[in-house]
Amino acid sequence: MTPPTVGISACLTGAPVRHDGGHRHARFCTGALARFVTLSPLCPEVGAGLGVPRPTMQLRRQRDEVRLVARRSGTDHTGALQAWSASVMPTLATLSGFILMGKSPSCGMTRVRCYDEHGTLRGLSEQGLFAQALQRHFPLLPVEEAGRLNDPVLRENFIARVFVYHDWQQSQPLTPAALIAFHTRHKLQLLAHSQHAYRTLGALLGNLRARPLEMLAGDYIQGLMAALATPARRGAHVNVLQHIAGYFRGRISADERLAMQEQIDAYLRGEVPLVVPVTLLRQWLRRAPDRYLAEQAYLQPYPDALGLRNSL
Incomplete structure (x- = not known):
């Protein structure tokens, strides 16, 4: 890219x-x-x-x-x-x-x-x-x-939106398959910002033949960018982190899952930044690969070297 x-x-x-x-x-x-x-x-x-x-x-x-x-x-x-x-x-x-x-x-x-x-x-x-x-x-x-x-929250939010919008631009010309692939990559990122938009936009893509693709895609990207414009709250990040951790049930030991929950709880209390539980989940993903999670932009929405999640 x-x-x-x-x-x-x-x-x-x-x-x-x-x-x-x-x-x-x-x-x-x-x-x-x-x-x-x-x-x-x-x-x-x-x-x-x-x-x-x-x-x-x-x-x-x-x-x-x-x-x-x-x-x-x-x-x-x-x-x-x-x-x-x-x-x-x-x-x-x-x-x-x-x-x-x-x-x-x-x-x-x-x-x-x-x-x-x-x-x-x-x-x-x-x-x-x-x-x-x-x-x-x-x-x-x-x-x-x-x-x-x-402001670290506004900085992270802006740059995340830049990379999402760039991904959308790179997905053109749009096909039904490209639209679904794009939505799949950003599902958990969207969930962190708005559960309502997550459900609404998912339903919008449920029947790609209902309307001309150009019209449907226009409504989709408008809804997505509007949802992402509001910075994600700490509790919403916790929801997504726990959602991702659930994919590893049966593949990661109980002790490690407990340690993960402790880090998520510490993040919720503001004791560690978001990068800590996200990094642990990415380590799990390397040990227990999952195709769906590997595609999720939420786990790496922009280059790590920007250090944006170190301050969230």
Whole structure:
């Protein structure tokens, strides 16, 4: 499998493209993450021809519209940014995720400062104009702000979704067999996030002839990505861990099964990270191979070297 390609606001890679010629280098992105994904940087404001350095931009609500304007002069750059965003969207279709610069009037995913037409702060409820266009054009694409990736739960959730979505992209063109194989790989990963979605999406695939495959697959991936967007709770992970351990009944000694349950209980209490019971289960799988479990993305949703489960 080729590595996922992840879009990223160029300033996060250390490129001096901010309005003052500076950057907001996100070292996790260009370091640990870049070992396993291909980063594709862009800066919407530079792309729209605003240059470096440039006046500070801000969002202003004028009547029923949010506009991108220069803070001091009031010059409106909305049209230029929207036109550039529209032109670049077709080139982003192969991305498996996007990391945005938070609070930016172009790239902010949420809670961007918005002012009235006189420049008075009115709220923090807007999206940056490029971020808005990106999520409207690619509603399934995993998107996150760089600052939120400092939270280990949000970081793990985002990167897991990137690899799931990349797997979906690699499964195209879709056939009934490919759709079932994809669902099978991600069944336990889905179960960790939502029992309801696990049952609903399983039922959806119960009769592949009920509707055209393209329509059914569209509903399936929409439901899957929506379910995965909510981080899995500790108790849900415990449910999946115990479910996997049940496959080894009769093949692993009673003492080892007891030791496993102790580690699962310790994880539930927050005494050990998720990587501990998962690693033990993977050791069991090497000793007692099981084809179904060997295919489960839950046991290795992304490269181990990212160390994401060490903090869960």
